[in-house]
Amino acid sequence: MRYTLFGKHTGLRVSELVLGAGNFGTRWGHGAEPEEAGRIFNAYAEAGGNFIDAADSYQFGQAEEILGELLKGRRDEFVLATKYTQRANPQDGILVTGNSRKAMAASVEASLKRLNTDHIDLYWVHYADGVTPMEEIMRGFDDLARAGKILYAGLSDFPAWRVARAATLAELRGSLPLAGLQVEHSLVQRSTEQELLPAGQALGLGVVAWSPLGGGMLTGKYRQGEKGRAEGFGGKVFQAENSAQRTAILDTVISIAQGLGVTPGEVAIAWVAAQGALPIIGPRSVAQLHSNLAAADVRLSAEHLAQLDEVSRIPSVFPHSMLEDPVNRQRSTGGKLERFDWPRVPVA
Secondary structure, three states: OOEEEOOOOOOOEEEOOEEEOOOEOOOOOOOEOHHHHHHHHHHHHHOOOOEEEOOOOHHHHHHHHHHHHHOOOOHHHOEEEEEEOOOOOOOOOHHHOOOOHHHHHHHHHHHHHHHOOOOEEEEEEOOOOOOOOHHHHHHHHHHHHHOOOEEEEEEEOOOHHHHHHHHHHHHHHOOOOEEEEEEEOEOOEOHHHOOHHHHHHHOOOEEEEEOOOOOOHHHOHHHHOOOOHHHHOOOOOOOOOOOHHHHHHHHHHHHHHHHHOOOHHHHHHHHHHHOOOEEEEOOOOHHHHHHHHHHHHOOOOHHHHHHHHHHOOOOOOOOHHHHOOHHHHHHHOOOOHHHOOOOOOOOO
């Protein structure tokens, strides 16, 4: 396992694959028993992994409870991330859910208790609730950091314009910087590339990508009759093979995998990593973990990447459809587009 810095605003060194703990526990009716979760965690650690991503709502708090036991005696060996917004307990009401400072304060205390730790390394807002202002969220993060309860803060599943506002507020106020961005990204979910990934790159955020396998679809296992997340999570966090393009994508992934002598899942994860994000793997068994970890050794050629990019391409939306038009680019570069070295990192 190799390591990289988490974005440009931290000195935090994280492993190239992130272990998602959504399958740690069975309170959702689908997941790994604590013993199997322990084997997954230990095998990931033995492979050099050090970045754990959880949420208070995962398995209704059981995932954090399991992690709290597994981290005993080795807490400082891992970057521990968790989230708040949803219900850790099915009975939780309106005041302890959403993005408010009240919900944040209550949630962080409950997570610290379940995780059996005095601090969380990276605290995410799980997703935008649509009503809490960014000023309130960023002030809450800063207060938690000053109290020593969190070290870094990030936004998961937020619109790009709100991510930009959050980063700007922190920069102007000299408060805790926004460190990370979490998004869904895979060969069958590329809309993230229109706004969110460029925003993360331009703002210097550490970007992690959930569901790089499209909920397992890109492994090809559903063609073999397996059910997995297609039924286990009630069809949530799952991308179905429900279009001619998606069939072509999976056919291409399988073809490249056969040529390289690897699994389709390894190719799918390696493609996400090649786009600059840290893939989150969420295995339910040790066997799945080892298959996911093998992706770190897959090196896709320029030809492979071009094939995958082309078959999975989605139409640009405005304003990108206009801004990427070669005619407009030629005009904005004074007729010297072919001689202009375009920046590799988007500008903010």
